Amino acid sequence: MTEAFDSTRAKQAMIAYCTKKGALAFGVGDVDALEKIAPKGHGPRDMLPRVKSVISIGVGGGTKGAWAADAKTLAYIGDTETTAYRIAYGLAFLIEREYGARAIFCPPDMDPEKGARTPMQSLKLHAEIAGIGARSMAGDILLHPEFGMMFYASVFTELEIPADAPMEINPCPHPSCVKLYKKSGKTPCMQFCPVDCISGTISEDGKVAEMHYDAHACATMSQQYEAIPNILLDMMDAKDPIERGMAVHSPENQLIWYKLSIGAGELLSLCYECMRVCPITQTALMADPVARGRGMRQKVAEAKAQAYAELDVEAGPSV
Ligand code: SF4
């Protein structure tokens, strides 16, 4: 007899899988809520018509050293989204294998019909509705009180699993930011953005009342470190075929093609100065990669002990 499908148990198994692979946070977004908020043509059902659950996973950022490095270095090594994508791919396969329901890794790519900065789906919205991040003063970058700033990936599936609710409390602004705002009229992210693209106000009760983000200025600032557009510009500006050939095949540019061919990230960048000074990103308990490592090992050990307890067998060696 086939065992009845237990959606809560299935969700636990998915959380255990993602945690073991390195995810810090896991949430399931309500599809109807996402459909209401997402712009026309960019809802989950536009991509997978019979989607029942939108799963969002979050992974932590780079090392402490990355935050202490110079701007150019941080721009290249500050993000870890490829780890999130790898876990999400694996999760989609796991769902199809274990539960026989269709699943896709949600492409994090831009919509080819809508220009260079419009994503096919908003991974940020998925994470927000799934309750693993809240919009911050820093251009809506999602923050989490325990994990700080994370990188996200999504999986869509036709399997129905219990949805989570958005976070009840937004950790931004941090109390120290409210203090600074009262003194100077600026929060750290506003004050240290090199191109002044963040502005806003904080209400008397210490909440974000208004936020403005100049996405164009941010993109222009960040694009100076983006390698592909620069190579394309060199190619277009080339005066003759030899110069054009150099732009494509020069030794320094070959690294980019290599990265593309192996699917390595860090081809596009952010300048991250707003997050370098954000107290949530820098001091959240699990934002520290070393503490995070300890916490992750603890979580895996607990999940293992629970699984052994459910099977009613003696636990194996601790991890
Ligand atoms: S990434 Fe850089 S340019 Fe963009 S908002 Fe943050 S500090 Fe400003």
Ligand code: SF4
């Ligand atoms: S520095 Fe961080 S916590 Fe403070 S207002 Fe900006 S985004 Fe929010």
